Amino acid sequence: MVGQRLEIRQGQGLVITPQLQQAIKLLQLSNQELEAFVEAEMERNPLLQRDEPTPDVSESGDGVASEPASVEAGELSFSDQAAAERGQAVDAREDDLYGDAAPGERTSDRMADEAQPGLSDWTSAGKGGGGLIDGDSERPDHREPTLWEHLQAQASSAGFSPGDHAIALTLIDMTDEGGYLRGELAEVADRLGCDLDKIEAVLAVCHGFEPTGIMARSVPECLRLQLVERNRFDPAMAALIDNLDLLARRDLPGLRQACGVDAEDLGEMIAELKALTPRPGAGFGGEPAQTVIPDVHVRADPAGGWKVELNADTLPRLLVDKRYHATVAAGARSETEKAYVADIAAQANWLVKSLDQRAKTILKVASEIVRQQDAFLAFGVEFLRPLNLKTVADAIGMHESTVSRVTSNKYVSTPRGVFELKFFFTxxxxxxxxxxxxxxxxxxxxxxxxxxxxxxxxxxxxxxxxxxxxxxxxxxxxxxxxxxxxxxxxxxxxxxxxxxxxxx
Structure with a gap:
């Protein structure tokens, strides 16, 4: 029988709110990306400010809407006084930003229950954001010129006509970091509307640029240019370059037959070939290399086990300026202005809370990984245990996706070196x-x-x-x-x- 009826059903579901999306995004950012994100938020939100260390922080609470996360007795949690100052109830839903905690269970309580004595010695989560060494911001830029800048400078002084100079710059743009020309000359000729012979003539001049072998189209051509410059490109060496596949296989009898030389001459030719540079552009600087800054430090505990600590320098320390918020809120007249002030205040409070929760989650996951892989830290890579995301997630009461985001682009400093957290999952x-x-x-x-x-x-x-x-x-x-x-x-x-x- 077909009919209409009304039903009331009760169920639970997770709604991906913009705030939750932001918390998830923060969780998977590296420390450099997080710093850039925080800088952008501070420019956009006037209520956010840096938590600059002061000699007596306890007496400067008037302008603070949120205390930084504190770690005492192995538990990383918000202080009750800070929660009262924010005027927010720190309940189970707020403390579990990623939806991993069971209803009615606080993440900080679970962390305290699962903390193992002698394994984790959690220290204060950061005393200043930024991650820059003192004086870095004022350090002058004395970087070496890049390969492309070096080639462009030589092209400018090579005496090219305006048209040939434009062709040379096009070819330089097609050169990769190793110094090799990538792309077809016929496509360049068609794009620039000129003859292929003209492109090849300009390239022949560019082959005379420093370093020798630059802008070659293949490894044999790169080696040939260097041998020509040394006046060592004879028929025997040409045969050797044409048979680099035999050299890679160490087929010395085949090479002697191809080059028409004896074993002694072949040995000298191979030695000359080894003295050449197969990547002439590798000696030039490209984009500045990003130094890996560990998010977590692991140190041996004299009492036994391992100390797991967050790297304070990688944690941005943000506060909400309550005084400025009160001033702006009091001056708001229209409903639009009041709504704007309330919106930026809510966003600022949520960002501070998200950063605190991110730090606690990273520390929690890293501590469990250290517990699982303590044999590796003590005895070496041969004692690395098989480990997957599910094992860690089940042990700490989180979802696998949360653990996966935490371990992406996060590094840990150990007595055996600096490793990405994903290294420990094998x-x-x-x-x-x-x-x-x-x-x-x-x-x-x-x-x-x-x-x-x-x-x-x-x-x-x-x-x-x-x-x-x-x-x-x-x-x-x-x-x-x-x-x-x-x-x-x-x-x-x-x-x-x-x-x-x-x-x-």
């Missing part, structure tokens, strides 16, 4: 007896160690032999997996390594 390889599995990264390291040690006794290990050695060690691995890991490590095959060993 696939599992089963053991022969079905017991504890092995980390794929640890197995790759073991394969590399076996190959590095093979030259000492003159024996070269084949992939099949490596499989046998790993199986004897209790690692169940297939030959194709060994070959895949070896290629990922850029290690030649056993045949190529045997030729290299004989050549050396």
């Amino acid at each position: 696939a599992a390889i089963q053991s022969m007896d079905g017991s504890a599995s092995h980390s794929a990264e640890a197995v790759r390291h073991r394969i590399k160690t076996l190959i590095d040690d093979e030259g000492r006794d003159g024996d070269v290990l084949s992939d099949d032999r490596i499989v046998e050695i790993l199986n004897e060690a209790g690692i169940d691995i297939a030959r194709r997996t060994v070959a895949k890991y070896r290629e990922a490590l850029r290690i030649p095959s056993s045949v190529q390594r045997r030729r290299m060993l004989k050549a050396s």
